[in-house]
Ligand SMILES: [Zn+2]
């Protein structure tokens with residue numbers, strides 16, 4: 214599995230010299246399973262625009278897995294070049310609501326007056342799916358989706374290519390309402406999804422001090438993400454969905470406090486490719 218970050222920022226794009234190293238584009242992560250011609254993209258923030266611009270013409274199918282429909286996760290969708298490529302098979306997966314299917318929810322953004330083109334007028338071969346909660350198959354990947362703690366219908370994803378496992382919990386506040394955190398696994402949002410993953414991409418929007426002023430906003434502190442990752446026994450944690458007010462120097466300072474011998478912790482960086490040892494992954498699977 215190859216994992217590349219195209220957007221790491223939370224809430225709002227933050228271009229500029231102060232965010233050049235970790236990136237200013239909002240959530241978008243490319244996942245390649247090795248299945249020829251197929252690609253998966255997690256979320257469609259502004260990062261998906263640069264991803265689409267360099268996408269090879271040999272790609273014949275792309276699956277976009279949306280965690281939820283907050284604007285920072287779908288704002289790039291209408292500007293994704295793949296939607297305008299005739300013949301390209303594009304599948305968009307994401308949560309419906311209790312009253313509307315995903316297609317109707319997306320159409321609120323992808324239609325005038327907010328956007329000039331309607332979904333039905335796109336030249337690609339588009340299929341929009343309400344993501345099933347549970348496990349389903351994509352080319353080269355087994356995907357598990359589960360609802361997680363965040364305002365509005367929101368899912369986390371676990372991707373397994375038969376050799377290793379990646380978990381994506383972009384917007385997630387598992388500490389909300391917990392008297393102790395992390396508590397028993399069955400009471401911890403996202404725990405089953407994340408358990409023993411080789412790599413966990415997890416919401417780490419705030420410093421621990423900032424979190425105290427943002428209870429219920431749907432995000433985690435870096436310290437909470439570390440505690441969650443240790444509790445779930447993952448191989449490495451990538452802190453994601455950086456706060457728009459955290460520039461590169463701030464992120465360096467914040468993450469320098471979380472050198473933990475039990476876990477590799479890094480802040481997600483736009484352009485970076487995530488790697489892990491195949492031997493470690495095999496050992497983790499056997500445990
Ligand atoms: Zn977000």
Ligand SMILES: [Zn+2]
Nearest residue numbers: 281283384431
């Ligand atoms: Zn959100």
